[in-house]
Amino acid sequence: MAPLSTTDHSRTRSGRGAAWRPLALAFGAILSALGTLWVYHFFVRTTQGQSLDAEALSQASTMAGGRLDKATSAVLDALPTASLVAAAVVVGLVAIFGKRWFPALWAVVAAVAANLATQILKNSVFDRPDLGVDSPLGNSLPSGHTTIAASAAAAVTLAVAPRWRPLAAALGGTFAFISGASTVVNLWHRPADVVAAxxxxxxxxxxxxIPIAIQERHSTARTDDGAARVISHRGFWASLSGALAIILAIAVVVLPLLPAGSLSLTGSEGVDTRTFWSGVALIGATAYGISWLGILVLGRSRR
Structure with a gap:
């Protein structure tokens, strides 16, 4: 039997090393689905959850006399069109010039399916019982605006080459975080709506x-040099996203324990906004947590 060449050996090792990725993705999908159901059950089906969401929304209305609201309203108004157009351009360029038609196709499928799932859940599956909690919004979980932004970012991450996914996932998580938090600041959605989306x-x-990971199992990771290697470094973006997710998750618990009025920030002096900022932290922890897992599973180390 002829010995394996260096390239063949690298591909064999790559295939074996990537065999766990489809299983990890399936497990991640299950965890996300269970997380969505938990968020709905706690924040919509219980009085405590509805009260926390309503309090966060009420505190958001006190922020800075509307200055922060005005600063984010333009982003929200342009979000659906801008997100979809930008994602379509990037995915199209990747498919044409990068010859990544298969990943690009599944990226589009993911974006369309996510937005359909959100609308079906919100309008046909999830109902909002009247538990006596006063809130200006009706049944708004999951957030459609956040789904558009996050699905556009996810589509780009799935379409690009594995070596660029760490950067795409980290930036995409940041975009989804800012977009989702903006809907709360503008009183369009409760924090739980954004987390569910x-x-x-x-x-x-x-x-x-999963099909993308299966197709890429036996492909070799390209070795980059110079700036490309630095800005797409898997370890750096994974560490950064993971650290942000942990810090924000801790903030979710710690912020409500601070003295009342200590987190007014852009609100009027003495106004309590602890629940609002805790909700924003929960949104950030979720966004960066998903980005971190995506980098670990779909990103690749250099050889």
Whole structure:
């Protein structure tokens, strides 16, 4: 038997090393689905959850006399069109010039499916019982605006080459975080609506990534030099996203324990905004947590 060449040996090792990825993605999809159901059950089906969401929304209305609201309203108004157009351009360029038609196709499927899933869940599956909690919004979980932003970012991450996914996932998580938090600041959505939307996108994207991971099992990772190696470094973006997710998760618990009025920040002096900022931290922890897992599973180390 002829010995394996260096390239063949690298591909064999790559295939063996990537065999766990489809299983990890399936497990991640299950966790995201269970997370979505938990968020719905606690924040919509219980009085405590509805009260926390309503309090966060009420505190958001006190922020800075509307200055922060005005600063984010333009982003929200342009979000659906801008997100979809930008994602379509990037995915199209990757498919044409990068010859990545298969990943691009599944990226589009993931984006469409995530937005359909959100609308079906919100309008046909999830109902909002009247538990006596006063809130200006009706049944708004999951957030459609957040789904658009997060699914656009996920589509780009799935379509690009593995070596660029760490950068795409980290930037995409940041974009989804800012977009989702902006809907709360503008009183369009409760924090739980945004978290549920992120989990829906995470679930659908993980399922769509399974065929991509299977196709890429026996491909070799390209070695980059110079700036490309630095800006797409898997370890750096994974560490950064993971650290942000942990810090924000801790903030979710710690912020409500601080003295009342200590987190007014852009609100009026003495106004309590602890629950609002805790909700924003939960959104960030979810966004960066999903990004971190995506980098670990779909990104690749250099050889």
């Amino acid at each position: 992120l989990l829906v996108v995470g679930c659908v994207s993980a399922l769509a990534a």
